[in-house]
Amino acid sequence: MNEIRILDKNFRELITEQAIKKRIEELARQINIELEGKDVVFLGILNGAFLFAADLFRRIEFSAKISFVKLASYEGASSSGSIKELIGWNEDIKNKTIVVIEDIVDTGNTIECIVNELAIRKAHEVRIASLFFKPSAYIKDIRLDYVGFEIPNDFVVGYGLDYNGYGRNLPSVYALVG
Ligand code: IMP
Numbered sequence: 001m002n003e004i005r006i007l008d009k010n011f012r013e014l015i016t017e018q019a020i021k022k023r024i025e026e027l028a029r030q031i032n033i034e035l036e037g038k039d040v041v042f043l044g045i046l047n048g049a050f051l052f053a054a055d056l057f058r059r060i061e062f063s064a065k066i067s068f069v070k071l072a073s074y075e076g077a078s079s080s081g082s083i084k085e086l087i088g089w090n091e092d093i094k095n096k097t098i099v100v101i102e103d104i105v106d107t108g109n110t111i112e113c114i115v116n117e118l119a120i121r122k123a124h125e126v127r128i129a130s131l132f133f134k135p136s137a138y139i140k141d142i143r144l145d146y147v148g149f150e151i152p153n154d155f156v157v158g159y160g161l162d163y164n165g166y167g168r169n170l171p172s173v174y175a176l177v178g
Contacts, residue, residue: 003177004170004174006157006163006164006166006167007163007164007166009163009176009177010176010177010178011156011157011158011163011167011174011175011176011177012174012175012177013172013173013174014151014154014156014172014173014174014175015149015151015172015173016172017159017171017172020131020148020159020171020172020173021055023131023148023149024052024055024056024059024131024148025059027056027129027146027148028056028059028060029059030146031056031060031099031129031146032059032060032061032062035062035064035097035099035127036061036062037062038097038125039095039096039097039124040062040064040065040096040097040098040099041064041065041066041067041091041093041096041097041098041099042056042057042060042064042065042066042067042098042099042101043066043067043068043069043091043093043098043099043100043101043114043118044066044067044068044069044101045068045069045070045071045100045101045102045103045110045114046068046069046070046071046088047070047160047162047168048102048103048104048160048161048162048168049101049102049103049131049160050068050160051159051160051168052101052103052129052131052148052159052160053066053068053101056101056129057101065091067089067090067091068088069086069087069088069089070086070087070088071085071086071087071110071113072085072086072087086113086114086117089121093118093121093122093123094121094122094123094124095122095123095124096123096124097123097124097125097126097127098118098123098125098126098127099127099128099129099146100114100115100118100126100127100128100129101129101130102114102128102129102130102131103130103131103132103159103160103161104130104131104132104133104134104156104161105128105130105132105133105134105138105144105147106134106137106138107137107138107139107140108138108139108140108142109139109140111128111130111140111142111144112140112142115128115142127145127146128142128143128144128145128146129145129146129147130144130146130147130148131147131148131149131159131160132147132148132149132150132151132156132161132173133147133148133149133150133151134150134151134152134153135150136152136153137153151175152175154175154176155175155176156173156174156175156176157170157173157174157176158170158171158172158173158174159171159172159173161173
């Protein structure tokens with residue numbers, strides 16, 4: 001099925017389940033080579049990154065921890081709106097190598113907020129893994145270390161990403177039509 005409807009909008013398949021799986025295997029391979037021997041905590045950003053975090057982390061071959069935090073935004077804020085705070089910290093990240101696991105980097109506001117928070121908490125080193133990246137929307141200059149797919153500046157759903165809360169369970173990724 002190449003076209004789907006969620007609420008009032010139509011979406012067309014952009015990246016298949018197989019392509020996502022293959023790309024995550026490649027990213028995991030790179031991380032396994034580059035970070036082996038370090039004291040690593042993977043930090044998944046809820047809600048969107050939960051599937052990517054699970055699929056990436058299960059392919060990590062060295063001993064490492066995983067933890068999750070959630071972004072609490074002001075009500076009504078758009079993706080690029082102001083961010084209130086990161087909640088749910090239950091892992092001491094001081095002096096650790098942190099791999100932030102994000103679903104998608106759009107303007108970069110969210111990732112900047114996370115990186116600032118990790119600096120306050122005195123992480124030793126921060127790497128960023130994002131399954132999707134919209135280069136034409138990006139307004140920051142924070143380096144993204146592990147990017148799954150560069151995509152056009154279209155709204156996407158599936159594989160953890162939602163439209164008004166729906167679509168996260170779709171195994172492929174779909175882009176808004178029209
Ligand atoms: P940024 O702060 O503008 O980089 O936006 C990042 C956050 O906005 C992501 O973690 C998503 O939660 C959300 N977001 C950005 N683009 C999309 C999209 O195309 N579909 C669904 N959520 C998105």
